[in-house]
Amino acid sequence: MRAIQAKEITKNIKEMCIEANHYLTDDMKQALHQAAEKERSTLGKQILRQLEDNLQIAAEDMIPICQDTGMAVIFMEVGQDAHVEGGLLAEAVNEGVRQGYQEGFLRKSVVKDPIFRENTKDNTPAVIHYDIVAGDQIKITVAPKGFGSENMSRIFMLKPADGIEGVKNAVLTAVKDAGPNACPPMVVGVGIGGTFEKCALLAKKALTRSVDEHSDIPYVKEMEEELLGRINGSGIGPGGLGGSTTALAVHINTYPTHIAGLPVAVNICCHVNRHCSRIL
Amino acid sequence: MDRHITAPYNDQVAKELRSGDYVYITGTIYTARDAAHKRMYEALEEGRGLPFDIKNNVIYYMGPSPAREGRPIGSAGPTTASRMDKYAPSLLDLGLKGMIGKGKRTEEVRQAIIRNEAVYFAAVGGAGALLSKSIISSEIIAYDDLGTEAIRKLQVKDFPVIVVIDSKGNNLYETAIKEYKEE
Numbered sequence: 001m002r003a004i005q006a007k008e009i010t011k012n013i014k015e016m017c018i019e020a021n022h023y024l025t026d027d028m029k030q031a032l033h034q035a036a037e038k039e040r041s042t043l044g045k046q047i048l049r050q051l052e053d054n055l056q057i058a059a060e061d062m063i064p065i066c067q068d069t070g071m072a073v074i075f076m077e078v079g080q081d082a083h084v085e086g087g088l089l090a091e092a093v094n095e096g097v098r099q100g101y102q103e104g105f106l107r108k109s110v111v112k113d114p115i116f117r118e119n120t121k122d123n124t125p126a127v128i129h130y131d132i133v134a135g136d137q138i139k140i141t142v143a144p145k146g147f148g149s150e151n152m153s154r155i156f157m158l159k160p161a162d163g164i165e166g167v168k169n170a171v172l173t174a175v176k177d178a179g180p181n182a183c184p185p186m187v188v189g190v191g192i193g194g195t196f197e198k199c200a201l202l203a204k205k206a207l208t209r210s211v212d213e214h215s216d217i218p219y220v221k222e223m224e225e226e227l228l229g230r231i232n233g234s235g236i237g238p239g240g241l242g243g244s245t246t247a248l249a250v251h252i253n254t255y256p257t258h259i260a261g262l263p264v265a266v267n268i269c270c271h272v273n274r275h276c277s278r279i280l
Numbered sequence: 281m282d283r284h285i286t287a288p289y290n291d292q293v294a295k296e297l298r299s300g301d302y303v304y305i306t307g308t309i310y311t312a313r314d315a316a317h318k319r320m321y322e323a324l325e326e327g328r329g330l331p332f333d334i335k336n337n338v339i340y341y342m343g344p345s346p347a348r349e350g351r352p353i354g355s356a357g358p359t360t361a362s363r364m365d366k367y368a369p370s371l372l373d374l375g376l377k378g379m380i381g382k383g384k385r386t387e388e389v390r391q392a393i394i395r396n397e398a399v400y401f402a403a404v405g406g407a408g409a410l411l412s413k414s415i416i417s418s419e420i421i422a423y424d425d426l427g428t429e430a431i432r433k434l435q436v437k438d439f440p441v442i443v444v445i446d447s448k449g450n451n452l453y454e455t456a457i458k459e460y461k462e463e
Contacts, residue, residue: 041460047404050404054410057409061409062348063409064409065409066357066407067342067343067345067357068357068359105345106346107355117315121427146406148383148406180382181360181384235459235461236457237460239442240382241452244460270406271406
């Protein structure tokens with residue numbers, strides 16, 4: 001067993017909340033730059049250039065990229081030979097979020113009860129997904145999720161007979177319905193298979209993939225490419241104001257499912273596709 | 281085309297703005313999002329007044345991130361306008377002349393825009409750091425307890441927006457998409 005201190009986890013999560021909200025990963029920056037070069041609409045090009053300027057201002061002046069600094073979604077891949085000392089793991093994670101959102105001048109967007117809606121004032125609790133994996137390390141991924149795009153995400157419980165065309169139509173329907181609301185250009189995370197909740201989690205996890213990477217399953221990769229082409233042919237464009245750049249990537253994850261089902265989840269993320277990872 | 285306007289503004293200015301125009305706003309605008317709209321709506325239903333004179337004014341659907349020391353505001357981009365659709369027609373009927381947000385509006389809102397010769401603008405969603413640079417000052421004028429959702433009076437200079445729905449009801453979200461649709 002390898003010991004990992006709870007306070008180390010807190011410190012790293014605090015730093016990662018601040019980092020993710022001020023700097024996008026290089027693959028995202030590159031994808032936005034390439035999109036700005038290729039965009040056919042003049043207004044669309046202007047908007048994409050503004051988004052590039054926005055990233056630069058955010059990094060230089062330490063202003064969050066977007067005022068919606070999200071609900072903190074955190075993936076914890078915990079090695080089964082790792083042991084957390086000095087506190088409970090979930091408390092260590094939430095304390096990191098609390099400190100990060102306070103010290104980083106990030107917006108507190110979480111309400112305590114979905115109906116009575118009193119702000120918790122420190123952006124906790126986080127949404128934490130745990131996975132027990134091999135090894136003695138803990139991999140942490142912090143992915144603050146804004147709700148402009150989260151609200152446009154969908155789950156479709158398709159029938160097996162709907163097949164691959166049904167899946168494609170589901171993704172295209174979600175994207176078209178989202179339109180300008182989801183702050184395009186978007187990144188589209190798709191989960192196919194599993195159960196109701198499993199496909200949603202697959203879709204969420206897909207958003208943390210590097211935008212220049214594809215699935216290693218050949219038919220899935222093909223579907224990712226085809227859907228990206230069709231989404232960019234929808235005309236929605238940057239900001240939903242028309243153009244040839246509506247999405248920067250479509251990422252699909254699959255999982256075995258039941259003989260009676262074909263669940264499909266579409267988790268849409270705006271161009272502020274924030275995530276960062278560290279291994280402790 | 282590019283236009284420069286001063287807020288607040290009257291019917292005449294609103295009528296000249298066309299769907300697709302790129303507009304730089306200078307002057308005073310007010311922020312309000314979900315919770316502030318709910319309170320304003322309840323105030324009107326109970327026959328109480330609004331916390332500011334809405335006539336000829338512009339509401340920006342925005343809840344900023346906290347300001348660092350010495351700065352007027354934090355990140356300050358638009359939020360999704362459709363969540364305010366339930367409340368917007370009443371405010372437009374009271375003289376609201378402009379709304380800044382992002383995303384689609386209902387037909388009821390579009391009709392209220394036409395009826396009152398108002399304008400719906402989009403600011404670029406997710407460009408909160410860039411947009412904050414056009415905000416000179418920010419002062420909470422009502423509902424302080426709502427935190428980021430409080431009503432703020434902003435002084436802005438050349439704040440960049442795009443006319444989506446103009447006073448005739450033309451809607452850029454519908455027209456622009458057709459132009460670039462490939463299928």
